[in-house]
Amino acid sequence: MLKNRIIPCLDVKNGRVVKGINFLGLKDAGDPVEQAKIYSDGGADEICFLDITASNENRDTIYDVVKQTSEKCFVPLTVGGGVRSVEDISKLLNYGADKVSINTAAVENSKVVIDSSKKFGSQCIVVAIDAKKNGDKWEVFTHGGRNNSGIDALEYAKQMEENGAGELLVTSMDRDGTQVGYDIDLMSKISSKVNIPIIASGGVGNLDHLVDGIKLGNANAVLAASIFHYGKHSIKEAKEYLDSKGIPVRI
Amino acid sequence: MNVTIVDYYSGNVSSVLNSFKEAAKYKPNLNIKIKLSNKLEDIKNADKLVLPGQGSFKNCINSLKGIDGLEEILKEQVLVKKKFILGICVGMQMFADYGEEDGGSEGLGWISGTVKKIKIFPEHADVTKLPHIGWNQVTFFPNGIPIAEKFINRLDQNPHFYFVHSYIFHPKNTENYTRGETYYAGQKFMSAVIKENIIGTQFHPEKSGNDGLLMIQNFLTL
Numbered sequence: 001m002l003k004n005r006i007i008p009c010l011d012v013k014n015g016r017v018v019k020g021i022n023f024l025g026l027k028d029a030g031d032p033v034e035q036a037k038i039y040s041d042g043g044a045d046e047i048c049f050l051d052i053t054a055s056n057e058n059r060d061t062i063y064d065v066v067k068q069t070s071e072k073c074f075v076p077l078t079v080g081g082g083v084r085s086v087e088d089i090s091k092l093l094n095y096g097a098d099k100v101s102i103n104t105a106a107v108e109n110s111k112v113v114i115d116s117s118k119k120f121g122s123q124c125i126v127v128a129i130d131a132k133k134n135g136d137k138w139e140v141f142t143h144g145g146r147n148n149s150g151i152d153a154l155e156y157a158k159q160m161e162e163n164g165a166g167e168l169l170v171t172s173m174d175r176d177g178t179q180v181g182y183d184i185d186l187m188s189k190i191s192s193k194v195n196i197p198i199i200a201s202g203g204v205g206n207l208d209h210l211v212d213g214i215k216l217g218n219a220n221a222v223l224a225a226s227i228f229h230y231g232k233h234s235i236k237e238a239k240e241y242l243d244s245k246g247i248p249v250r251i
Numbered sequence: 252m253n254v255t256i257v258d259y260y261s262g263n264v265s266s267v268l269n270s271f272k273e274a275a276k277y278k279p280n281l282n283i284k285i286k287l288s289n290k291l292e293d294i295k296n297a298d299k300l301v302l303p304g305q306g307s308f309k310n311c312i313n314s315l316k317g318i319d320g321l322e323e324i325l326k327e328q329v330l331v332k333k334k335f336i337l338g339i340c341v342g343m344q345m346f347a348d349y350g351e352e353d354g355g356s357e358g359l360g361w362i363s364g365t366v367k368k369i370k371i372f373p374e375h376a377d378v379t380k381l382p383h384i385g386w387n388q389v390t391f392f393p394n395g396i397p398i399a400e401k402f403i404n405r406l407d408q409n410p411h412f413y414f415v416h417s418y419i420f421h422p423k424n425t426e427n428y429t430r431g432e433t434y435y436a437g438q439k440f441m442s443a444v445i446k447e448n449i450i451g452t453q454f455h456p457e458k459s460g461n462d463g464l465l466m467i468q469n470f471l472t473l
Contacts, residue, residue: 001377001387001388001434001435002377002378002383002385002386002387002414002435003385003386003387003411004385005385005386040460045385045386070265070266070269071269071272071273074266074269074270074273074457074458074459074460074461074463074464075413075458075459075460076413076415076458093262093263094263094265095265096263096265096266096269097263098263098266098458119306120262120263120305120306121262121305121306121307122382122417123305123306123382123384123415123416124262124263124305166382166384166415167382167384195371195379195380195381196380196381196382197380197382197384197385220378220380220384220385221385250386250411
């Protein structure tokens with residue numbers, strides 16, 4: 001039976017982790033490679049790096065991080081943030097990423113998803129959708145949540161599936177950083193709209209939120225950042241909790 | 252021992268290379284040298300071969316067959332010299348006679364069968380999504396066959412491996428060899444095959460944590 005995935009996400013800026021795990025004995029809390037290794041050794045089903053480097057001159061730092069991580073972690077590695085073109089995707093894959101997540105570029109130029117999924121296969125193309133509620137629908141935001149594209153998130157999700165995305169990483173802008181739980185309504189609506197797997201993101205504050213994301217939101221995987229940082233919960237605790245609630249996980 | 256990972260431009264193979272290098276560290280006495288190459292010389296000189304594969308069946312088989320002399324030398328090393336080969340994902344699928352993806356193409360024909368898209372039966376399925384992405388369990392039926400027993404040595408009863416695919420290998424049931432089975436979306440499918448020296452996994456041992464590394468070590472010691 002297929003297991004639900006738990007994916008810890010690390011924000012990386014200029015090659016350093018911004019919010020990280022604060023474990024005792026960690027030599028360098030800002031080292032993304034070391035943190036990814038702790039997560040993968042702890043049972044993470046996948047690792048996600050979100051590169052939030054703002055300046056162009058430091059953009060190359062992520063490639064070195066990806067290369068080193070792929071030499072030490074033997075679970076799937078997804079990398080997103082600032083991916084603009086098929087060349088960017090190709091470079092990340094060559095440095096050792098298994099999947100690349102595309103956000104703004106997928107909205108601005110549909111060819112990026114179409115061409116990259118044809119060239120590298122849908123299995124490595126994840127489209128990240130940042131959605132914010134407006135009335136009774138959700139709109140897709142770009143540029144790290146700064147710009148409203150006005151596009152309906154549900155229609156967009158379907159379109160991205162048709163363009164060749166292998167998975168959707170759905171983040172609720174309303175919930176992100178609030179720790180009050182995923183936007184279940186958004187997750188379940190998108191999940192029933194598409195036939196590809198969805199990863200729920202944005203708003204996790206406790207382990208019950210992970211349960212809800214899978215049971216009520218029909219997500220196939222759950223992504224979280226802050227509950228795994230600062231040692232609040234380990235991946236193992238999260239998995240044991242999901243297991244106790246009858247959710248299939250890899251233990 | 253020389254291990255050649257066959258590089259026929261099927262996409263990113265750095266994960267495969269990294270995992271084999273890592274697994275080789277645990278077998279220092281074998282003096283393992285791992286090479287990523289499509290040079291006929293490196294394939295001839297290899298003691299073991301690895302055939303990765305990403306993307307579509309058609310793209311993979313076309314790229315492989317597009318490299319002058321590659322199919323012939325692989326055939327000689329595998330079918331005549333009986334060197335061990337591990338096909339991963341589309342690498343395993345290409346062992347089949349035929350793959351239906353993208354309008355269909357002939358495979359290598361080393362293991363009888365056809366590669367078809369996973370059918371979803373919503374009324375029986377616990378999940379209805381494609382691709383089949385994530386960690387799933389494999390049940391092996393080694394039946395006391397030494398190579399099969401060695402390939403799964405030290406693994407748990409139903410170990411988890413990482414999958415990402417939409418197509419599966421439908422073997423012709425007339426052939427007798429060891430299989431691994433996995434359940435997804437209301438059906439069981441062949442997720443691993445061990446036919447003498449020809450071994451294939453639909454899943455990715457290179458992305459399957461410690462169990463994956465263990466399986467690669469087992470392959471290296473066959």
